[in-house]
Amino acid sequence: MGSYENKALEEAEAWKNKIIRKSGMMSRMSKQAQIKINGFIPEKAHGAITETFKSLIEGVLKGTHYLAKNKKKEAEMAFSEREEKVKKAIQLAQKTGMLEGAGTGAGGIFFGLADFPLLLGIKMKLLFEIAALYGFNANRYEERAFILYVFQLAFSSGEVKKEMLDIILNWEESTPLKEPDWRVLQQEYRDYIDIIKTFQLVPGIGAAVGAYANRVLIAELGETAMNCFRLRMLSKNREEA
Numbered sequence: 656m657g658s659y660e661n662k663a664l665e666e667a668e669a670w671k672n673k674i675i676r677k678s679g680m681m682s683r684m685s686k687q688a689q690i691k692i693n694g695f696i697p698e699k700a701h702g703a704i705t706e707t708f709k710s711l712i713e714g715v716l717k718g719t720h721y722l723a724k725n726k727k728k729e730a731e732m733a734f735s736e737r738e739e740k741v742k743k744a745i746q747l748a749q750k751t752g753m754l755e756g757a758g759t760g761a762g763g764i765f766f767g768l769a770d771f772p773l774l775l776g777i778k779m780k781l782l783f784e785i786a787a788l789y790g791f792n793a794n795r796y797e798e799r800a801f802i803l804y805v806f807q808l809a810f811s812s813g814e815v816k817k818e819m820l821d822i823i824l825n826w827e828e829s830t831p832l833k834e835p836d837w838r839v840l841q842q843e844y845r846d847y848i849d850i851i852k853t854f855q856l857v858p859g860i861g862a863a864v865g866a867y868a869n870r871v872l873i874a875e876l877g878e879t880a881m882n883c884f885r886l887r888m889l890s891k892n893r894e895e896a
Contacts, residue, residue: 667885745877756865809879
């Protein structure tokens with residue numbers, strides 16, 4: 656591997672170690688509080704929320720499948736060029752998310768509710784684009800599953816992050832040809848974004864909070880996706896070298 660690839664792999668390894676260490680006392684306490692709150696929600700409501708979330712995700716996946724292309728030009732790109740395009744894609748998604756968050760945040764509760772599916776679409780589109788830039792065809796079932804695990808890794812509590820990270824790190828050896836647990840996925844995502852996105856509904860500050868929150872959440876997703884694909888590609892290249 657070249658010097659750029661080695662540096663990228665070192666950054667990815669540092670990110671991985673940070674994820675492993677991240678589940679501290681505050682994270683565990685926060686998660687326990689979320690579990691207690693979820694316990695007050697009736698089982699039928701959990702089921703309905705999960706099915707709605709699943710349908711929403713599947714709809715977004717179908718709508719963005721056209722981005723999952725392995726063009727010859729992209730396949731021939733140097734790794735550094737791929738990453739430059741990935742960084743630009745993340746920045747563009749952040750700008751789009753900020754505009755969307757500011758717009759829905761300024762509209763109060765009614766428009767604030769529209770933020771959830773709109774932001775979800777921006778995030779999924781970004782993941783498909785990143786996968787394509789790294790040379791993976793997300794029209795394939797296993798690649799769509801990988802994208803969902805990356806998404807869950809980005810927006811989960813400490814212990815679930817470790818579980819998702821382990822699946823991703825061992826993807827090539829034992830690809831889990833199955834979908835993630837949809838109930839866990841929606842609860843983790845909802846719990847992760849709940850506090851910051853709730854303030855988006857407050858009159859007067861909703862627009863600013865919405866723009867800031869979306870920028871931060873998309874940046875976190877972009878960083879997670881970049882490092883997951885780095886580890887997937889470069890660790891394998893190092894072993895083969």
